[in-house]
Amino acid sequence: MESQQKPTVTYISRHAESRLKHFASGYPVLVITGPRQSGKSTLVRHAFPEYRYVSLEDLDQREFAEVDPRGFLNQFSGGAILDEAQRCPTLFSYIQTRVDERQQPGEFILTGSQQFGLLSGITQSLAGRAALLTLLPMTYDELQRAEKVGQNLDKILFDGAYPPIFDRGLEPHPWHGNYVRTYLERDVRQLIKVQDLGTFQRFLKLCAGRTGQLLNLSSLANDCGITHNTAKSWISVLEASYIVHLLPPHHQNFNKRLVKTPKLYFLDTGLATWLLGIQNHEQLSTHVQRGALFETWVISELLKARYNAGETSNLYFWRDRAGHEVDLLIDHGTHLSPLEIKSGQTINKDYFKGLEFWRKLTGETAGQAWLVYGGDNRQIRSAVTVLPWHEIHSAQIVTPV
Numbered sequence: 001m002e003s004q005q006k007p008t009v010t011y012i013s014r015h016a017e018s019r020l021k022h023f024a025s026g027y028p029v030l031v032i033t034g035p036r037q038s039g040k041s042t043l044v045r046h047a048f049p050e051y052r053y054v055s056l057e058d059l060d061q062r063e064f065a066e067v068d069p070r071g072f073l074n075q076f077s078g079g080a081i082l083d084e085a086q087r088c089p090t091l092f093s094y095i096q097t098r099v100d101e102r103q104q105p106g107e108f109i110l111t112g113s114q115q116f117g118l119l120s121g122i123t124q125s126l127a128g129r130a131a132l133l134t135l136l137p138m139t140y141d142e143l144q145r146a147e148k149v150g151q152n153l154d155k156i157l158f159d160g161a162y163p164p165i166f167d168r169g170l171e172p173h174p175w176h177g178n179y180v181r182t183y184l185e186r187d188v189r190q191l192i193k194v195q196d197l198g199t200f201q202r203f204l205k206l207c208a209g210r211t212g213q214l215l216n217l218s219s220l221a222n223d224c225g226i227t228h229n230t231a232k233s234w235i236s237v238l239e240a241s242y243i244v245h246l247l248p249p250h251h252q253n254f255n256k257r258l259v260k261t262p263k264l265y266f267l268d269t270g271l272a273t274w275l276l277g278i279q280n281h282e283q284l285s286t287h288v289q290r291g292a293l294f295e296t297w298v299i300s301e302l303l304k305a306r307y308n309a310g311e312t313s314n315l316y317f318w319r320d321r322a323g324h325e326v327d328l329l330i331d332h333g334t335h336l337s338p339l340e341i342k343s344g345q346t347i348n349k350d351y352f353k354g355l356e357f358w359r360k361l362t363g364e365t366a367g368q369a370w371l372v373y374g375g376d377n378r379q380i381r382s383a384v385t386v387l388p389w390h391e392i393h394s395a396q397i398v399t400p401v
Contacts, residue, residue, distance in 0.1 A: 010167045012146045014039065016135055016308040017047050023131035023310065024048070024106030028099035031085075031122055032111045034135040035242035035267070036187070037179065039163040040111040043135060044081050048109065051079040056087040069094040076108075085110035092125035099129055113187070113241065134307040136242065136300070137161035137268050141393035151390050153374060157293050158281035160270015161300075176274035180204065183241070191237050199224065203234055207244060208266060208275035212292035215246060215264045235264075242267055245303060250316035250329045250336070259319040269297045294343035295327065298372050298392065302328070306398050314398060318358065326354045330398055336362075339370040339397065347373060347386060355384055370397060 020043070023030050032040045045053055052075075056062045065072040065088045073080075073094055085091070095108055110130075122130050138161045143149040148166040149156055159165060159172040162179070184197050194200045203224045210220070221231040238244045246262040266272040276289055284290050299315065306313055314332070319325040328339040338358045342351045355369050369384045372392060379386045387395055 010146075011042065011046055012039075012138060012142060012148065012163065012167055014043050014135070014142060014308070015139065015305075016133060016310075017043060019308065019310045020044070020047055020133055023133065024109075026105055027129065027131040028102075028104060028107050029095065029126055029130040030106060030109045031126075031130050031132045032109065032135055033132070033242075034113065035137070036113045036183065037162050037164055038135050038137050038242070040113075040135050041081075041083050042163065042167075044109050044111060048079060048081065048106075051081045051109065052076050053081045053083065055083040056091075057084045062088055065091050073098050079107055079109070081109045081111070083111050084113065086112040092122065096125045096129065131310070133310050134242075136304045136307060138163055138166070139301060139304045139308070139393065140390070144390075152281070153294070153389060154284040154290075155281040157269045157290075157297055158273050158278065158284055160268040160273070162268060162270065165270070172270050173274060173279065176271050179271065180274065183243075187241055188237060191240070192233055199226065200234065203231070204238075204243075205275045205277075207235075207238065207264060208272045209289070210264055211244075211266045211272050211289075212295045213264060214259065214261045216261075243271070245299070245313075247299065247315060247317055250318050250331070259321060263317055265296050265299050267300050267303070269293050269300070272296060291343040294374060294389070295341045298341045298389070299328065301392050302330075302398050305393065309399075324354065324357050324361075326358045332399075337368050337370065337397070339372065341372050343374045345373070345375040347371075347375065347379075347381070352382055352384060356382070370395075 020030065020032070032044060034040055054061050056065060069091050072091070082091075099107055122132070140149065140156065140161070143161065143166060146166070149159075160176065162175070164170055165172050165175055180201065184200060188194050188200060203220070203226070206220055206223055215235070217228055217231045217235070221228045224231065235244070239246055243266065245265045245267050247265055248262050249259055272293060273284070278284060278287060284293070302315060303313055314330055316329045316331060317325070317327060318329050326338045327341045330337040330339060338355050340351060340354050351371055351373065355371070359369070371384050371386045372389060373386065374389055376388045376390070378388055378391060385395070
């Protein structure tokens, strides 16, 4: 009987690696958080191959850490990687004592998939001692450099960017289905009491249908048959687990009649397409949600660029109650840069209306204005840099210009 060969796993270089190593030279503890399967463990084990690796999802290791935390930590003479560290929050105070005594940069690297458990422990015990880096699924630039993707935009939107699809050569559609089912079983039940997993999966699908829209909790709750408070709780769990991102409206009061509700975005378009029931990338070209998915992809790529640099999000949107809107405002501290997102391949003069209204309203001229669209040609129009989607990483959009 022939033995089955294991699929070849190819390491794909991540932009966050250089920032991670920089943090390790100055902080005793590094914390890498992000969704499950975003490549956290792979990244840290590749960046620090000499470190001892322990997963706290292993029952024996977790019991050792809980029963004898000092003995558990004393087994590491050099650096250590503690995977899924939120599983053992009691360990954080002992790590604090250890790093305060030794003063050794980069001694512990903690990874975790849930913001709730991991970040609350850091806030309480490791404040000032830990550097935080958020790792989302791969960027288009990372995949392109590894020659894992081409320039078929619909396929890129459909496939998403979770590493296992590319480093193991897996089919995206069944992988996303398994991811949702695993996520429901392993994570959601740990965070909230979901009596009916079918109801929660319906909630997920309703959220996918609203990606790129203002978050309307009452509508979500009514359509799903749950209470407003339950919908609010479930959205918080999805946000804490890096499934969705709530894009806040910009707070500067240029106009008193501003929309104050956040917009809902999925952090991976492949996951959203599966939840929407899209079967293949060919269906996307005429799908009613294509524009929203393209907008979702652009915002996700820009968030990844910030997070890979060790920064927090500086992305907002702006909309007044008369319907005037700018898809993104990028806050550089000293100025704001407006950005519009259009999925069409042909530039239309209507694409610039939001940017023109914004500039007239605010007199904002210092910041670079951008238009990212679904076509192929880069150009300057009316002092706006028009950027084709595949060049989104060639411009420093989310960093000061």
